[in-house]
Amino acid sequence: MSVAERAMSKLTARRGERTLAVLAGAGVVASAVLSLFVSPPDAEQGSLIRLMYVHVPSAWVAYLSFGVVFVASLAYLKTRRTRWDRLAAASAEVGVLFTALTIVLGSIWAKPVWGTWWTWDPRLTTTAVMLLIYVGYLAVRRIPDSPARRARWAAVVGIVGFADVPIVHLSVRWWRSLHQAPARLIGLPDIAPVMGAALGIGFLAFTLVYLYLMALRLRVGRLEERLVAEALSPRIGQPAESLLDGGMPAPTARPKDAEEVSTGG
Amino acid sequence: MILVRQAAAMAGKDLRIQMRSRYGLGAVLPFAGTLLIAFGLSLGPGRSLLQQTAPGLLWLAVLFASVLSFRQAYQVESEDGALEALLLSPFDRGSIFLGKAVAVAVELWLLEAIVLLLVSALFGLSLWKAPAALAAAFLLGTIGLSAIGSLFGSLADSPRAREAIFPLLVLPLATPVLVAGVKATELAAAGRGAEVGSWLALLVAFDVVFLSLGMVVFGQLIED
Numbered sequence: 394m395s396v397a398e399r400a401m402s403k404l405t406a407r408r409g410e411r412t413l414a415v416l417a418g419a420g421v422v423a424s425a426v427l428s429l430f431v432s433p434p435d436a437e438q439g440s441l442i443r444l445m446y447v448h449v450p451s452a453w454v455a456y457l458s459f460g461v462v463f464v465a466s467l468a469y470l471k472t473r474r475t476r477w478d479r480l481a482a483a484s485a486e487v488g489v490l491f492t493a494l495t496i497v498l499g500s501i502w503a504k505p506v507w508g509t510w511w512t513w514d515p516r517l518t519t520t521a522v523m524l525l526i527y528v529g530y531l532a533v534r535r536i537p538d539s540p541a542r543r544a545r546w547a548a549v550v551g552i553v554g555f556a557d558v559p560i561v562h563l564s565v566r567w568w569r570s571l572h573q574a575p576a577r578l579i580g581l582p583d584i585a586p587v588m589g590a591a592l593g594i595g596f597l598a599f600t601l602v603y604l605y606l607m608a609l610r611l612r613v614g615r616l617e618e619r620l621v622a623e624a625l626s627p628r629i630g631q632p633a634e635s636l637l638d639g640g641m642p643a644p645t646a647r648p649k650d651a652e653e654v655s656t657g658g
Numbered sequence: 659m660i661l662v663r664q665a666a667a668m669a670g671k672d673l674r675i676q677m678r679s680r681y682g683l684g685a686v687l688p689f690a691g692t693l694l695i696a697f698g699l700s701l702g703p704g705r706s707l708l709q710q711t712a713p714g715l716l717w718l719a720v721l722f723a724s725v726l727s728f729r730q731a732y733q734v735e736s737e738d739g740a741l742e743a744l745l746l747s748p749f750d751r752g753s754i755f756l757g758k759a760v761a762v763a764v765e766l767w768l769l770e771a772i773v774l775l776l777v778s779a780l781f782g783l784s785l786w787k788a789p790a791a792l793a794a795a796f797l798l799g800t801i802g803l804s805a806i807g808s809l810f811g812s813l814a815d816s817p818r819a820r821e822a823i824f825p826l827l828v829l830p831l832a833t834p835v836l837v838a839g840v841k842a843t844e845l846a847a848a849g850r851g852a853e854v855g856s857w858l859a860l861l862v863a864f865d866v867v868f869l870s871l872g873m874v875v876f877g878q879l880i881e882d
Contacts, residue, residue: 470875522830522833525826525830529823529826529827529830532827533813533823533827536813545881546879548878549875549878549879550810550827552871553809553868553871553875554831556868556871557834557868560834560860563834563860564837564838564860567841567857567860568841
């Protein structure tokens with residue numbers, strides 16, 4: 394096994410999962426304490442600034458997840474090992490969750506500060522488009538077809554989608570800058586050291602939560618694969634173990650011909 | 659170059675099929691027309707709002723109608739095992755992708771020419787103030803759209819369950835084409851053709867990225 398695969402196995406084994414749970418929990422508690430109590434209210438926004446401590450790390454995790462989807466998709470197409478497909482699927486699910494969370498938190502923050510739930514700000518719009526692209530990714534994963542084919546299609550969507558995000562961002566930024574309504578852009582305010590620390594802990598905590606959710610989801614993914622392999626094995630006369638990790642036989646017929654094949658017994 | 663020759667052969671075949679089946683004329687164009695009428699009904703009858711929103715409505719109509727074109731481009735391959743035969747032939751996968759993209763792009767250009775005339779009549783969009791800029795915007799934008807549609811179009815053919823995925827995938831991915839195309843059309847219609855440069859550059863970048871990416875990954879999508 395390569396170094397990457399060994400690392401992944403370590404992280405997602407039972408003990409790794411428990412450790413991550415503890416670390417993530419501790420991180421979240423620390424982050425909550427820092428952002429709610431220790432850090433001071435902002436000069437302009439008052440206590441509303443505390444939303445920054447969840448909104449920004451959430452956005453970071455969203456982009457991180459899709460970066461992982463991209464790399465895992467590439468790895469899957471190159472090696473055809475299903476562990477990469479599992480990784481991509483898990484990361485996409487968690488990513489969609491955090492993207493939606495980012496947008497919702499951003500909306501909640503925007504309403505009192507800007508007076509509106511939504512604005513066609515470049516970052517917000519790009520995040521919304523990104524959400525749609527990865528919802529599409531998840532939909533592709535649900536197409537009723539062979540797992541190997543689905544995995545390949547999903548991998549292509551994962552790669553193309555990620556390549557598109559910077560172009561979308563650029564186009565929306567230009568689009569926006571032509572219509573100047575001088576709304577204050579949501580840059581990071583001048584950051585006092587305490588706030589910087591709270592934000593940093595927030596990043597760490599959210600990353601740990603991401604890793605923990607990934608470990609959970611990967612375990613479920615492994616179990617799903619075992620289930621399918623064990624169901625398939627008596628039907629095609631191959632031992633279940635050989636069907637794991639890329640050993641699934643490629644289908645010999647296109648889906649609409651499948652009825653003819655299965656009636657043959 | 660072999661690639662170019664193969665892609666040309668592929669495109670030629672697809673264009674011949676398109677011309678003979680008259681799907682473009684019979685289904686895609688009327689659909690675009692229906693959309694335009696619907697837009698007009700929902701936003702009109704006041705002329706000024708329609709004129710303002712004409713570039714956006716135009717591109718939306720093209721975007722939605724193109725979904726039909728892409729679906730059809732791959733539907734022809736699913737009959738009589740045509741796709742399997744294509745895969746067995748020595749055709750490079752990238753040239754299949756390119757050929758299909760070119761064929762649909764040509765169909766869409768013809769569609770757009772007609773739709774432009776319609777929109778100029780229905781919504782008062784002015785075509786002749788900066789015709790070169792307008793043409794460039796549609797030329798380049800359609801190439802980008804065709805790249806995406808040709809790449810994922812193989813997901814759009816039967817069985818039924820996959821069809822609904824296709825618009826969901828293509829429309830968000832085509833966001834830069836929509837944004838840049840609409841902006842460039844707006845500027846061209848206002849006679850400010852000289853300012854479309856950066857939007858056209860964005861479209862070129864998009865086209866280059868997705869045509870090359872498409873050529874590399876297309877094989878993964880249609881291999882069995």
